[in-house]
Amino acid sequence: MKIAYFSCSTIYGGVEKIIIETLNELCKDNEILLIVPRGCQYKNQLDSKVTIYEYKSYDKRYNPFLYAEIYKVLKDFSAQILHSHAAKATQIGFVISKFMDFKFIATKHNNRKGKIFNRVKNVICVSKAVANTVNHETKTLYFGIKNQAIKRDLPDIFTITAVGRLDLIKGFDQLIKSVQILDFPFILQIIGDGKEKENLQNLINELSLNDKVKLLGFRSDIAQILANSHLQVISSLKEGFPISLIEGIFYSHVLISTPVGGIVEILDSNFFIENNNFATKIEEIYQNYNDFKTKFAQTHSKFRQILTFENYILNLKNYYKEVK
The missing domain is CATH 3.40.50.2000 (Glycogen Phosphorylase B;)
Structure with missing residues (x-):
């Protein structure tokens, strides 16, 4: 054909x-x-x-x-x-x-x-x-996606990862502003490139978060990075059905997201970020990490056979x- x-x-x-x-x-x-x-x-x-x-x-x-x-x-x-x-x-x-x-x-x-x-x-x-x-x-x-055999190796510091093109619609600016109030050691790494890169880096500088928030640019090893992160966050204002959601279902220990687009068709409501309260949800997961990790795996395992x-x-x- x-x-x-x-x-x-x-x-x-x-x-x-x-x-x-x-x-x-x-x-x-x-x-x-x-x-x-x-x-x-x-x-x-x-x-x-x-x-x-x-x-x-x-x-x-x-x-x-x-x-x-x-x-x-x-x-x-x-x-x-x-x-x-x-x-x-x-x-x-x-x-x-x-x-x-x-x-x-x-x-x-x-x-x-x-x-x-x-x-x-x-x-x-x-x-x-x-x-x-x-x-x-x-x-x-x-x-x-094609499932990859990934060795998981969590670092000592609580590591948060977000993936997507650097565009306003992805809400990375709001995520960065939110994490500044977290009162435990963490690293936020954002994978992707795009027109908002300079603005996001300026925001990181203004908030003095250079040692905590990193823009990693384009990466081909997203699966491994997610597997080596404690938490994945999707902060989008709008979505259709992001590939980062599918990658999270396969490789992330815990994934939370704003309840937008097709994400609500897959992700359990316990993992929604309501009213853009990123810091509140992240703090809740940090304090109850093993419970969230177990529930995420149990709730979403069926989608690894579908997606x-x-x-x-x-x-x-x-x-x-x-x-x-």
Whole structure:
């Protein structure tokens, strides 16, 4: 089967990780094309079997030259499926699909409005919460990961880890402000990169937290870092279904999160952070750590059987066969 993926993102984040891992698997028995803008930062992570096309036209959704360029690429490839990710690529793909004969599928990754998804027949949503933002029936597909054999080695000092791109929507600024009132020894490490890096570092400096809060940047060993942390925190203001949640289910001893998006479909309510009271919840876990650790493992063990990459790929392939 000839499958084309289309994304208008050049940066590397959760959505791009899904695209990379999915295509690296699909290319084993399908012909794959990935269409992305020039300057794609994650193209080197793709299997050599994946054909990458970096479009040259000005990256605006109403640019007719961009539509013409994408149309030609898809025609030359003889795409049987076009699968777009996020709103801009979906809007462009939707228009082009009216003039070409392929199955058009779009994935919605967040619970923002994204009215274009209401017009697309075949929509995959990353969680039920996201599905509720589309006005017709959709397919909910939870992403999954490949479980790694990790040796756990907790440090002496209470270690807290947060993972995500450095963006305001991730709430890292509020998390940093909150931990300054903790009255026990700790380290907070934040994994990820992004446009808020300088602002977050300035905040850390202003609060004199340089010895307690560390920005680790991009890391490829997230599973090991989570396994070597006492606690994982998701502080997001909004989410669709973050990969950091899945990683936490597999590797974290304890994970707490704001009750947003698809997280509430997986995480037990005892591990929610209510009203952004990060410090209160962290303190409660610190004081009762073994109890929380035991309960987290018992409550979420079933999801380690569900949120696997193998399940995701199988369900995705079946969906490709089903849709018209």
